[in-house]
Amino acid sequence: MNILISEQDIQKRVRDIAADIHRDHPEGVHLIAVLKGAFVFLSDLARAMPGHCSIDFMAVSSYGKGSISSGQVQLLKDLDTGIEGRDVVIIEDIVDTGLTLTYLQDILRARSPRSLRTACLLSKPSRRLVDVTVDYVGFSIEDRFVVGYGLDYAEQHRNLPFIAALDNPK
Numbered sequence: 001m002n003i004l005i006s007e008q009d010i011q012k013r014v015r016d017i018a019a020d021i022h023r024d025h026p027e028g029v030h031l032i033a034v035l036k037g038a039f040v041f042l043s044d045l046a047r048a049m050p051g052h053c054s055i056d057f058m059a060v061s062s063y064g065k066g067s068i069s070s071g072q073v074q075l076l077k078d079l080d081t082g083i084e085g086r087d088v089v090i091i092e093d094i095v096d097t098g099l100t101l102t103y104l105q106d107i108l109r110a111r112s113p114r115s116l117r118t119a120c121l122l123s124k125p126s127r128r129l130v131d132v133t134v135d136y137v138g139f140s141i142e143d144r145f146v147v148g149y150g151l152d153y154a155e156q157h158r159n160l161p162f163i164a165a166l167d168n169p170k
């Protein structure tokens, strides 16, 4: 396991993203975190956010137990509250092929928020299968399978405070 992004670098970038989100939503923002991977990012981001913010969660499954995208997105948990007329930011751990995020943006846009933006801690641009807009990107990385800071391999490693590359995930 190689450390790709240190805890210190992540924390600095998360503070910058929180400031950017606040700048774009001075009246407050509704953060929707995508479980499970975004729980750590959300937690640090929300605490770094000045101003008003409310939080809700969605859970989707796109990968099963391995590291290959099935391309099929399943909604496992829906929001607790409606988002009509609200300023919403989706909080995602990583955008890889873009299929999961496209699915989420489509179903949330259909619920008529006043604005809908997306923050992803990580992006792997070379893996994209669909063109998807990400308004706030923490780090763009090359095509390697990564774990830590909420991201897992078969439910392991989410607790690492840094991002590491797993070179041979099965």
Ligand code: IMP
Pocket (backbone or CB within 6 Å): 037, 062, 063, 069, 092, 093, 094, 095, 096, 097, 098, 099, 100, 101, 144, 145, 146, 147, 151, 152, 153
């Ligand atoms: P996409 O639909 O291919 O963009 O994949 C998005 C989801 O796949 C993310 O929310 C993650 O849960 C998972 N994922 C993609 N790449 C990685 C990775 O390198 N490590 C861990 N999970 C990943």
